[in-house]
Amino acid sequence: MVRSTVLVCGGTGCSSSGSAKIRERMVEEIGKAGLAEEVKVVETGCFGLCALGPVMIVYPEGTFYSRVTVDDVPEIVSEHLLKGRIVTRLAYDETVRGDEILSLNDTSFYKKQHRVALRNCGVINPENIDEYIATDGYQALGKVLTEMTPQQVIDTIKASGLRGRGGAGFPTGNKWQFAANQPAGKKYVCCNADEGDPGAFMDRSILEGDPHAVIEAMAIAGYAIGSDEGYIYVRAEYPIAVKRLQIAIEQAREYGLLGKNIFGTDFCFDLKLRLGAGAFVCGEETALMTSIEGKRGEPRPRPPFPAIKGLFGRPSILNNVETYANVAQIILKGPEWFASMGTETSKGTKVFALGGKIKNTGLVEIPMGTTLREIIEEIGGGIPNGKKFKAAQTGGPSGGCIPAQHLDTPIDYENLAKIGSIMGSGGLIVMDEDNCMVDIAKFFLEFTVDESCGKCTPCRVGTVRMLEILNKITSGNGEMEDLDRLEALCNYVKSASLCGLGQTAPNPVLSTLQYFRDEYVAHVRDKKCPAHVCKNLMQYKILEDKCRGCTACARKCPVGAISGTVKQPHHIDPNKCIKCGACIETCKFGAIIKE
Amino acid sequence: MKSLAELSAIRDRMKGQVGSRSHDLTGTKIVVGMATCGIAAGARPVLNAFVELTAASGKTDVTVSQTGCIGICQYEPVVEVLEPGKEKVTYVKMTADKAKRVFDEHIVGGKVVTEYTIGSNAK
Numbered sequence: 001m002v003r004s005t006v007l008v009c010g011g012t013g014c015s016s017s018g019s020a021k022i023r024e025r026m027v028e029e030i031g032k033a034g035l036a037e038e039v040k041v042v043e044t045g046c047f048g049l050c051a052l053g054p055v056m057i058v059y060p061e062g063t064f065y066s067r068v069t070v071d072d073v074p075e076i077v078s079e080h081l082l083k084g085r086i087v088t089r090l091a092y093d094e095t096v097r098g099d100e101i102l103s104l105n106d107t108s109f110y111k112k113q114h115r116v117a118l119r120n121c122g123v124i125n126p127e128n129i130d131e132y133i134a135t136d137g138y139q140a141l142g143k144v145l146t147e148m149t150p151q152q153v154i155d156t157i158k159a160s161g162l163r164g165r166g167g168a169g170f171p172t173g174n175k176w177q178f179a180a181n182q183p184a185g186k187k188y189v190c191c192n193a194d195e196g197d198p199g200a201f202m203d204r205s206i207l208e209g210d211p212h213a214v215i216e217a218m219a220i221a222g223y224a225i226g227s228d229e230g231y232i233y234v235r236a237e238y239p240i241a242v243k244r245l246q247i248a249i250e251q252a253r254e255y256g257l258l259g260k261n262i263f264g265t266d267f268c269f270d271l272k273l274r275l276g277a278g279a280f281v282c283g284e285e286t287a288l289m290t291s292i293e294g295k296r297g298e299p300r301p302r303p304p305f306p307a308i309k310g311l312f313g314r315p316s317i318l319n320n321v322e323t324y325a326n327v328a329q330i331i332l333k334g335p336e337w338f339a340s341m342g343t344e345t346s347k348g349t350k351v352f353a354l355g356g357k358i359k360n361t362g363l364v365e366i367p368m369g370t371t372l373r374e375i376i377e378e379i380g381g382g383i384p385n386g387k388k389f390k391a392a393q394t395g396g397p398s399g400g401c402i403p404a405q406h407l408d409t410p411i412d413y414e415n416l417a418k419i420g421s422i423m424g425s426g427g428l429i430v431m432d433e434d435n436c437m438v439d440i441a442k443f444f445l446e447f448t449v450d451e452s453c454g455k456c457t458p459c460r461v462g463t464v465r466m467l468e469i470l471n472k473i474t475s476g477n478g479e480m481e482d483l484d485r486l487e488a489l490c491n492y493v494k495s496a497s498l499c500g501l502g503q504t505a506p507n508p509v510l511s512t513l514q515y516f517r518d519e520y521v522a523h524v525r526d527k528k529c530p531a532h533v534c535k536n537l538m539q540y541k542i543l544e545d546k547c548r549g550c551t552a553c554a555r556k557c558p559v560g561a562i563s564g565t566v567k568q569p570h571h572i573d574p575n576k577c578i579k580c581g582a583c584i585e586t587c588k589f590g591a592i593i594k595e
Numbered sequence: 596m597k598s599l600a601e602l603s604a605i606r607d608r609m610k611g612q613v614g615s616r617s618h619d620l621t622g623t624k625i626v627v628g629m630a631t632c633g634i635a636a637g638a639r640p641v642l643n644a645f646v647e648l649t650a651a652s653g654k655t656d657v658t659v660s661q662t663g664c665i666g667i668c669q670y671e672p673v674v675e676v677l678e679p680g681k682e683k684v685t686y687v688k689m690t691a692d693k694a695k696r697v698f699d700e701h702i703v704g705g706k707v708v709t710e711y712t713i714g715s716n717a718k
Contacts, residue, residue, distance in 0.1 A: 002646075060658040084627070123616050131612070
């Protein structure tokens with residue numbers, strides 16, 4: 001009889017910090033202690049608090065252990081599992097108050113979260129279909145097939161107000177309606193799991209933590225639009241997600257939840273996986289479908305829209321992983337429940353991948369309408385090392401940078417667009433005073449230049465010209481006219497590109513030009529980088545009054561740019577210095593500065 | 596899977612295993628002292644008895660967990676029952692048989708088994 005369950009996070013974050021070894025050791029130690037019958041070890045998907053990984057939770061106490069090492073495992077087994085004494089040293093510090101251990105729900109990271117799409121992530125074993133079924137899994141599919149007509153399913157999704165979580169926010173129910181309205185015949189249900197934004201990992205986490213939620217929703221979509229076949233397009237760089245999807249599809253087939261005559265009805269549906277090679281453009285719907293067909297992943301003009309003529313020329317729908325993860329819950333709990341969360345135009349919740357200069361790096365799910373300030377300061381725990389907030393980047397290479405004055409904007413699709421960014425797939429990168437906004441714009445543009453497929457000229461050539469101007473500015477050769485030229489070019493690329501990649505590629509440049517123009521001007525006119533990031537516009541200097549002449553920096557300098565005698569202030573030769581920063585890390589007296 | 600009934604049967608069978616993974620700490624808690632003193636005095640069979648009784652009863656609002664030494668080692672195995680809004684009840688010198696009675700009369704029936712409590716045993 002199982003009296004205690006140890007959940008070990010097996011998401012990509014914790015796996016890369018060694019959670020598999022911890023789980024093995026756990027099983028071994030539990031066996032040695034003679035507890036194998038009583039204590040069950042389960043590998044789950046992501047818990048969300050990736051910054052503290054590897055993490056585990058011990059139930060029924062609900063104790064959250066963070067930064068666990070293999071050597072800590074015997075102590076957890078002998079103290080907690082055998083003797084019932086919580087190992088306070090390893091418990092997440094926010095849950096420890098004196099001798100008392102608080103519920104995880106009371107910590108600032110989890111308190112404001114509301115988990116719908118992530119409800120099973122970090123709770124169930126994603127490789128065991130029975131655990132998904134235990135949390136009402138496949139009940140929604142059963143309800144749809146036995147009690148509802150396809151039109152009722154579509155009406156339910158429409159009434160819920162669910163919109164595409166991949167970024168553009170198109171109403172999901174309307175998309176399904178277009179495909180359903182097409183004459184009967186071969187139709188396809190596709191899932192976009194080609195998560196490509198730098199810093200975004202919510203789709204990966206859902207696939208790793210709750211793959212059946214996506215499979216069930218795709219079958220529901222198949223019933224709604226009259227399709228018997230689906231494709232999941234997932235990137236090959238997500239090996240854990242791919243493996244768990246394969247296992248999940250196999251298990252669903254064994255149970256007859258995929259295949260012929262599901263639940264004894266006439267409805268048949270099966271799924272195939274297609275692995276993407278990691279091209280960013282394949283996240284665009286027409287390019288993704290072209291890639292599934294086995295051709296080079298390039299977009300094509302719309303119309304015709306995929307709902308009319310999509311995969312293999314047949315009516316098709318394509319939804320994002322997170323969108324699908326909401327569907328079964330909407331069917332079971334009703335559209336009113338879903339629509340009760342969020343804002344006027346954006347219902348439900350949104351998952352964000354928090355990254356950059358923030359304490360609690362990880363995955364958070366919040367109701368739409370939560371402000372950026374709540375996410376960053378309360379859930380995210382603020383900016384480390386006492387630094388000042390500068391901007392939050394949402395929407396990856398298609399989004400923009402949001403400055404401090406807009407931190408209190410309630411997050412929804414419309415509001416983010418109004419302040420020059422987009423919801424995007426949910427990447428949220430926080431930047432502090434040490435980030436140069438021109439450099440950030442350059443970083444994202446380098447990404448789009450690399451990833452532009454080259455089919456249309458505005459994107460292929462326009463983004464390269466934009467990058468050249470940015471390089472000119474950051475190397476100290478910019479002229480004031482360059483700023484106007486850059487802005488004009490942005491608008492051309494935006495309006496003339498074929499697909500979403502080119503149409504949104506200028507956003508990081510436009511939003512930084514709008515909110516941080518003074519930084520651009522400092523680069524161009526004063527030839528200074530205010531954040532001391534752009535190498536051509538900054539130099540290292542030794543403060544004579546602080547330098548003790550210890551010679552540590554001179555010994556560390558790889559190019560011999562630092563000279564001076566012992567116990568005398570040293571000096572950096574700017575002509576030799578390669579600005580590697582090794583000296584600043586070495587100096588114990590804070591005598592070296594960037595200016 | 597030919598019917599919803601089949602699916603629901605799997606769900607009900609599995610619910611006990613997944614249901615305890617909650618951070619909602621309302622409901623009744625049965626806590627068994629499992630420090631060295633408790634284990635030596637035979638706390639393990641008591642703990643296991645409570646776990647099995649809870650699972651068999653199908654009660655989802657009862658959690659069984661363990662704790663360290665409460666400091667009254669001469670009375671081990673010690674079991675505490677915490678119910679929301681009620682005073683904590685401490686049972687002492689427990690056995691698996693006594694556990695059955697406590698479960699049936701107290702947890703299910705709502706009536707404290709006074710003769711096993713620390714108040715009746717302390718001299």
